[in-house]
Amino acid sequence: MAAKLANGETTSVALTQAHLERIKTVDSDVHAFLFVDNEGALKQAAEVDAKRAAGEKLAPLAGVPLALKDVMTQKGIPTTAGSKILEGWRPPYDSTVVAKLKANDIVILGKTNMDEFAMGSSTENSAYGPTHNPWDLTRIPGGSGGGSSAALAAFEAPLAIGTDTGGSIRQPAAVTGTVGVKPTYGAVSRYGLIAFSSSLDQAGPCARTVLDAALLHEAIAGHDPKDSTSINAPVSQVVAAAKSGDVKGMKIGVVKELNGDGYQSGVRTRFEESLELLAAAGAEIVEVSAPNFEYALAAYYLIAPSECSSNLARFDAMRYGLRVGDVDGASAESVMNLTREVGFGREVKRRIILGTYALSSGYYDAYYGSAQKVRTLITQDFNKAFEKCDVMVSPTCPTTAFKIGEKSNDPIAMYLNDIATIPVNMAGIGGMSLPAGLAPEDGLPVGFQIMSPAMQDQRMYLVGAALEAALLSKWGAPLLSQAPALTGK
Amino acid sequence: MALSYDDVIAKYEPVLGLEVHVELNTKSKMFCGCSTIFGGEPNTQTCPVCLALPGALPTVNEKAIESTIKIGLALNCSIAPFSRFARKNYFYPDMPKNFQISQYDEPICVNGYVDVEIETDEGPKSFRIEIERVHMEEDTGKSLHVGGATGRIHGAEYSLLDYNRAGIPLVEIVTKIVPGTGKYAPEVAKAYVAELRDVLRSLGVSDVKMEQGSLRCDANVSLRLIGAQTLGTRSETKNVNSLRSVERAIRGEMIRHAELLNKGERVVQETRHFQEDTGLTRSGRSKEQAEDYRYFPEPDLVPVAPDAAWIETLRAGLPERPSIHRKRLQEAWSVPDKEMAAMINADVLNIVEATVNLGADPTKARSWWLGEISRIANEKNVAITELAISAADVAEIVALVNAGELTDKLARQVVEGVIAGEGKPAEVISKRGIKVVNDDGALMAAIEKVCAEQPETAEKIRNGHLPAAGALIGAVMKETKGQADAARVRELLLGHLGQV
Numbered sequence: 001m002a003a004k005l006a007n008g009e010t011t012s013v014a015l016t017q018a019h020l021e022r023i024k025t026v027d028s029d030v031h032a033f034l035f036v037d038n039e040g041a042l043k044q045a046a047e048v049d050a051k052r053a054a055g056e057k058l059a060p061l062a063g064v065p066l067a068l069k070d071v072m073t074q075k076g077i078p079t080t081a082g083s084k085i086l087e088g089w090r091p092p093y094d095s096t097v098v099a100k101l102k103a104n105d106i107v108i109l110g111k112t113n114m115d116e117f118a119m120g121s122s123t124e125n126s127a128y129g130p131t132h133n134p135w136d137l138t139r140i141p142g143g144s145g146g147g148s149s150a151a152l153a154a155f156e157a158p159l160a161i162g163t164d165t166g167g168s169i170r171q172p173a174a175v176t177g178t179v180g181v182k183p184t185y186g187a188v189s190r191y192g193l194i195a196f197s198s199s200l201d202q203a204g205p206c207a208r209t210v211l212d213a214a215l216l217h218e219a220i221a222g223h224d225p226k227d228s229t230s231i232n233a234p235v236s237q238v239v240a241a242a243k244s245g246d247v248k249g250m251k252i253g254v255v256k257e258l259n260g261d262g263y264q265s266g267v268r269t270r271f272e273e274s275l276e277l278l279a280a281a282g283a284e285i286v287e288v289s290a291p292n293f294e295y296a297l298a299a300y301y302l303i304a305p306s307e308c309s310s311n312l313a314r315f316d317a318m319r320y321g322l323r324v325g326d327v328d329g330a331s332a333e334s335v336m337n338l339t340r341e342v343g344f345g346r347e348v349k350r351r352i353i354l355g356t357y358a359l360s361s362g363y364y365d366a367y368y369g370s371a372q373k374v375r376t377l378i379t380q381d382f383n384k385a386f387e388k389c390d391v392m393v394s395p396t397c398p399t400t401a402f403k404i405g406e407k408s409n410d411p412i413a414m415y416l417n418d419i420a421t422i423p424v425n426m427a428g429i430g431g432m433s434l435p436a437g438l439a440p441e442d443g444l445p446v447g448f449q450i451m452s453p454a455m456q457d458q459r460m461y462l463v464g465a466a467l468e469a470a471l472l473s474k475w476g477a478p479l480l481s482q483a484p485a486l487t488g489k
Numbered sequence: 490m491a492l493s494y495d496d497v498i499a500k501y502e503p504v505l506g507l508e509v510h511v512e513l514n515t516k517s518k519m520f521c522g523c524s525t526i527f528g529g530e531p532n533t534q535t536c537p538v539c540l541a542l543p544g545a546l547p548t549v550n551e552k553a554i555e556s557t558i559k560i561g562l563a564l565n566c567s568i569a570p571f572s573r574f575a576r577k578n579y580f581y582p583d584m585p586k587n588f589q590i591s592q593y594d595e596p597i598c599v600n601g602y603v604d605v606e607i608e609t610d611e612g613p614k615s616f617r618i619e620i621e622r623v624h625m626e627e628d629t630g631k632s633l634h635v636g637g638a639t640g641r642i643h644g645a646e647y648s649l650l651d652y653n654r655a656g657i658p659l660v661e662i663v664t665k666i667v668p669g670t671g672k673y674a675p676e677v678a679k680a681y682v683a684e685l686r687d688v689l690r691s692l693g694v695s696d697v698k699m700e701q702g703s704l705r706c707d708a709n710v711s712l713r714l715i716g717a718q719t720l721g722t723r724s725e726t727k728n729v730n731s732l733r734s735v736e737r738a739i740r741g742e743m744i745r746h747a748e749l750l751n752k753g754e755r756v757v758q759e760t761r762h763f764q765e766d767t768g769l770t771r772s773g774r775s776k777e778q779a780e781d782y783r784y785f786p787e788p789d790l791v792p793v794a795p796d797a798a799w800i801e802t803l804r805a806g807l808p809e810r811p812s813i814h815r816k817r818l819q820e821a822w823s824v825p826d827k828e829m830a831a832m833i834n835a836d837v838l839n840i841v842e843a844t845v846n847l848g849a850d851p852t853k854a855r856s857w858w859l860g861e862i863s864r865i866a867n868e869k870n871v872a873i874t875e876l877a878i879s880a881a882d883v884a885e886i887v888a889l890v891n892a893g894e895l896t897d898k899l900a901r902q903v904v905e906g907v908i909a910g911e912g913k914p915a916e917v918i919s920k921r922g923i924k925v926v927n928d929d930g931a932l933m934a935a936i937e938k939v940c941a942e943q944p945e946t947a948e949k950i951r952n953g954h955l956p957a958a959g960a961l962i963g964a965v966m967k968e969t970k971g972q973a974d975a976a977r978v979r980e981l982l983l984g985h986l987g988q989v
Binding site: 072073079081086089091092093095190191192193194195197198199225226227228229306307309310313314315316318319320332336356359360361364368 | 537540541542543544545546547548549576578580582585586587588648650781783784785788789790791
C-alpha cells in the first residue's frame, strides 16, 4: 500500500475510505472497533495527500491507515481501555505513540476493542462486548488486543497498534493468523498507555507481514523523555533485518520447556515444520533449557495484579470518567465505591483484590517479593540460553483459538493460554508471533514465537522474515487468503 | 487539676522523634514540568501527570534530587549510591493517583546528625540530634471542605479540590529517637527545627516558611519513667506551624501524657492536631491499627544512582554552616551573647547581616531591626520579613543619620513611612517634607523667641544651672517641628546664654 501511495497509484483518502467502508460492512460481525473516527481519519488522509502532492518528503508509511488499541490516549478521541469506568472520557493529550503515528502521517481509523484494562486473553472481558475471530466468528480473537488483530485479519486495517503485558500482542496475532511484535521493554514509550502493569506493559506493532510490522516498529520506537523507563539508545534496525531475512549460520534455540504436554498436536506439527524450513534456510537448530519458566505464570499473576491494584487506584470518579451515586448528601467514599462497583468488571476486580492482598504487609515478601526473585531467575535463564543461541523459539500459544465462553468461568485455564508468552515480558526482552499455518485438526491459525535478547529486536525480524518467505513459497499465497469471506449481517 | 511541668519532669523522661517536611523551591514539580509558584488560581498549575490522567507517567526532577543531596550532605548524612522511589498506597480525594510516590526502604540519604545548642541552667549546652533518613516525595493537592462546623471533611456539605500543590517536591527529614533531653525537650526540639530551617535557608533549597507550610513539623512525643528502658506509647502532633508552637506542642503533650499515666490510663497511639489558640492538641486519626500502605518499588521510575563525583562537587559547594556563620558574625561585630541570642530569637540575624553588608554600622543596624522595626512587626502581628522595609532601606536611613541629614527622631518617622508603604526612604522624606533644620539663623531665631518667652529659665542657665537647658531645648525642638538637630540646638543655646 505504501508503495502504491508513493507511486501515485492510489491516494490515502481512497485507501482510508475503502477501509472505513470495509469496517462498516464487516464490523457488525467482528466487533473489532469501539470507536471509528470517520471524519478525523479522512481529514488526516486528505492532509497527507496534500503533502504528497506538494512534493514533501514523507515517512515510509505515510497515508497508510491504522487501528489503535483503545488503551492508548488520543487527544479528543474516546478512550476507554475497554472499561465502563472510562466511558465518555476524551483525553486532553496524545500518547507518545499517537504523536509519533501522527508525525509519520499514519492515518488513525479508530480505537479497537480489548479486554478491560488489557486483562485477559480473549477480549471477552471488554465491557463493550467480545470481538469475534474472523477465522470463525464463534471463537475468540485472543486478548487482550483481540480488536487490533481481528481488524487485521478481517482486512479492516492493514496496520494496528497493540500492547503486550503477558502476550496481549502475540497471542491474538497467533490465533488470527497475523504478525505481532512485543519490542524490548523500553523500546516504545509508555507515555499515554493506560497502565495495567507498568513493569511489563509494552506497546508494539501488529500487521499482516513481518516487513509491515518492522516499518511500524521503527515509526513508533525511540527514546522519550516523558517515560523514565524508555531506552536511551538508537532504535534497532528492524526494517533492514525484515528486508534481509538472512538466517545463514544463526543459531535458533528451541525451548525444551515450551513444547510437549499441553500443546495441541496441530500446534506442534506446524512448529516442527517451521523449524525444518528455518534449518533449510541455513539456520542451526539447537535445544535450550529454561528451567524456571514453569514459575513464570505464577509469578506473573502476582506482579501484574500487584501493580494494577495500585495503577487502577486513580479511577475514583473524582476527575474523569464514570461517576455513580453522586446525589445530595452522598460522601466521596460512597461515590467511589458505587462507581467502582459498576465501572470495573469481574476480572479487573479479581486482579485488584489479588494484587492488594499480595502487597499487604506480612504477605509482601512471600508473594510480591518472591515473584520478583522468580523474575530475576527467568532473566538468568534467558541470559544463559542466549549464550548458546541467537534467538529462542516456541509455539506462541498451546492451542488454537477457543470458543467464546469456553473458558470464561475458569480463569486458570484462561491464564494458561499465556504460558509461552509471559516469560518474555518478565525478562523485558523482545518477542514476535507470526503465522505458521493452520492446525490440521481444526483449520485454525497457529503462531510461531521468536524471542530475541533485550535491545536485539532485529534478530527476531531476521528469523521472522526468513520463515515468512519460506512459508509463503510453500503455500503460494498468504495464509489469510484462506480465511473465510466475511459478509456482514 | 492540671499537673505542672515541673511535676512531669520530676517523674518522667520525654523521648522525642521529629519529622520535618520541607517543600523544595524548585521551579517545577517533582515529577512533571508544572510550576510550583504559591498562590495561583486553583488548578491552573496542573497537567496530565499531576492530575493522574490515565496513561500519564512521572519523570524525576533532577533539581529536586540535587537539593535533597545537598540537604543530606549538610545534615552529615551518607548519600546512597542507589536509592529507589516507592509507591505509598492510600486513598484520599486530594491525592490524584491514590498513591503517593515516596521513598521507603531505600531512601537517598541516611544516618546524619545535627548539633544544637541551647541555654540551660548550667549555661549553654549542646545536644546531638541523630538523623535517620532524608527522603524525597511529592505533596498532595489541597481540599477545601465547605460547610460543617469544623472545616473538616466530616460534616462538610461539599469539598473543593485544588491540585496546584499536587506533586510539589517534598523532602522528609526524620530523626532517630531523641532521648536524654530531659526537661529541655521542648527547647531542644525548637532549636533543632530552627537549626534545620537555617541550614535549609543557607542552602537556598526551600523558602522554609512555616506559616505557609513550606516547612512543617510533626512532633512525636512519649514519656517513660525516669530510669526506664522501654519506650512509652507515642503521639504524633501535626499542624505545628511555628517554632514557638513546636515548643508549646511538646510541652503540652508531655503534660497530657503524664496526666494520663498518673491516672493509670494509657496513652493512645494516634495523630493529634495542634491548636494554635489554646496551645493544646486534639485527637486526630488513631494509629492503633497501623495503616497498611502496601509499599512497593515505583515501576514507572528508574532507581536514583547519583554519580560519586557529582556528590563531591555538591559537597564542596556547601555554604558555611549557619552555626559557624553566626559565631563568625558575633566576633566580627563584637556583639555580646545576650544580644546575639536576642537577634536569633527575633529572627533578624539575616536581615541585620544584609543591612551591614550594605554599609550600615552593625550596632545601628541591629538596634533598628531589633528595636523599632521589631516593635512595629509585633504591633501588626506579622513576621518582620513581611514588612515593606528592606535591608537596603535601613542601610540608607542609617547613612542619612550619619550624614546629619536625619535625626534619630526623624529617622523613625521615615521608617514608619516606608513600612506604611509610602515608598523608599527618599520618597518618604520628600513626601512628608522631613528635613533637618541646620540653618543656624533659623535656629537662633527660635532660640531667641524661646528665651524671650521663658526669661526665668534662661536666667537660671545664664547663672550656670545647666540642667535647666533641657526645657528650653525641648521648646526649640517644638518650635522647629522636631526637624532640628538637638545637639546643635544645645550648642547654640548655651553659646547664646554665655555658657561656652
